[in-house]
Amino acid sequence: MHRYTYLKMRSIGVIRTRFIEQAGTPIQGCMAREEIATIEVHEEFMEGLADLGGFSHIWLLYLFNQARGWSPKVKPYLDTVEHGIFATRSPRRPNPIGMTCVRLLKAEGNVLTVAGADMLDGTPLLDIKPCVPAFDHAPVDAIGWYRSKIPEGKVLADRRFD
Amino acid sequence: MHRYTYLKMRSIGVIRTRFIEQAGTPIQGCMAREEIATIEVHEEFMEGLADLGGFSHIWLLYLFNQARGWSPKVKPYLDTVEHGIFATRSPRRPNPIGMTCVRLLKAEGNVLTVAGADMLDGTPLLDIKPCVPAFDHAPVDAIGWYRSKIPEGKVLADRRFD
Numbered sequence: 001m002h003r004y005t006y007l008k009m010r011s012i013g014v015i016r017t018r019f020i021e022q023a024g025t026p027i028q029g030c031m032a033r034e035e036i037a038t039i040e041v042h043e044e045f046m047e048g049l050a051d052l053g054g055f056s057h058i059w060l061l062y063l064f065n066q067a068r069g070w071s072p073k074v075k076p077y078l079d080t081v082e083h084g085i086f087a088t089r090s091p092r093r094p095n096p097i098g099m100t101c102v103r104l105l106k107a108e109g110n111v112l113t114v115a116g117a118d119m120l121d122g123t124p125l126l127d128i129k130p131c132v133p134a135f136d137h138a139p140v141d142a143i144g145w146y147r148s149k150i151p152e153g154k155v156l157a158d159r160r161f162d
Numbered sequence: 163m164h165r166y167t168y169l170k171m172r173s174i175g176v177i178r179t180r181f182i183e184q185a186g187t188p189i190q191g192c193m194a195r196e197e198i199a200t201i202e203v204h205e206e207f208m209e210g211l212a213d214l215g216g217f218s219h220i221w222l223l224y225l226f227n228q229a230r231g232w233s234p235k236v237k238p239y240l241d242t243v244e245h246g247i248f249a250t251r252s253p254r255r256p257n258p259i260g261m262t263c264v265r266l267l268k269a270e271g272n273v274l275t276v277a278g279a280d281m282l283d284g285t286p287l288l289d290i291k292p293c294v295p296a297f298d299h300a301p302v303d304a305i306g307w308y309r310s311k312i313p314e315g316k317v318l319a320d321r322r323f324d
Binding site for chain 2: 006010011012014048049051058059072073083084086087116128136146
């Protein structure tokens with residue numbers, strides 16, 4: 001018998017971007033380093049932002065709130081064949097959590113300004129974590145099906161959903 | 163007026179490690195590259211693991227299910243003074259989601275074997291994502307208060323909670 005764990009979460013803020021629909025939205029933040037987003041953290045969580053200004057990059061965990069359900073296999077935008085959902089970054093996940101490392105430009109009061117935004121406007125924010133290469137940059141040597149899709153490990157700077 | 167978004171999530175599996183209490187558990191997975199964990203994915207999600215075997219590293223998002231509430235400021239294990247919770251990786255977060263990049267050693271049926279585990283035994287798994295440096299390895303040039311705590315950007319291989 002599986003024991004499922006259920007949990008309730010709530011947004012700690014909202015992400016404001018210029019993307020109001022999926023078309024034209026960057027596939028990943030790294031493909032849109034110039035895209036600026038404003039993050040409005042709900043005031044009750046503002047004290048938790050202390051010392052964040054010292055970091056050049058932060059992780060945003062957020063809700064893919066426009067995803068409708070999940071699929072065990074999806075055809076990701078970088079490929080023409082299906083892959084297991086957990087081998088992709090597609091929003092159609094059992095728990096629709098998105099994760100993007102963005103550059104922190106400014107932290108002022110309850111508002112953060114970041115660059116490298118790939119979220120839709122109004123995306124609910126779930127968590128912020130400092131990006132620390134010693135923790136987060138593992139010595140990756142195999143990237144599965146992405147290998148032939150990301151030439152020399154790089155992605156086109158302007159790759160967008162279409 | 164803030165508009166909070168509430169959401170329900172449930173575990174997609176469970177993480178099995180040899181750590182049954184916080185004492186002795188690695189502070190981060192990168193400090194415990196030799197620690198093996200077994201991940202039992204609930205069978206209804208097994209099909210989503212297709213193609214995962216081609217990746218050397220995967221992100222695990224999981225629930226800090228032993229955290230009791232959250233604090234706006236915490237004294238992290240690598241420091242002696244308090245920092246805003248979002249400037250730390252402490253479990254005492256509003257949404258207690260943990261995030262670790264682990265090396266994938268084996269993917270067989272609904273069971274994954276990984277190295278670099280810093281979770282307590284029985285930790286509920288929320289999501290698995292492929293680790294892709296082009297997406298995830300940003301050009302970080304400032305790590306805030308960690309700067310003086312992680313000599314030369316590295317952490318002691320055996321740093322544990324005590």
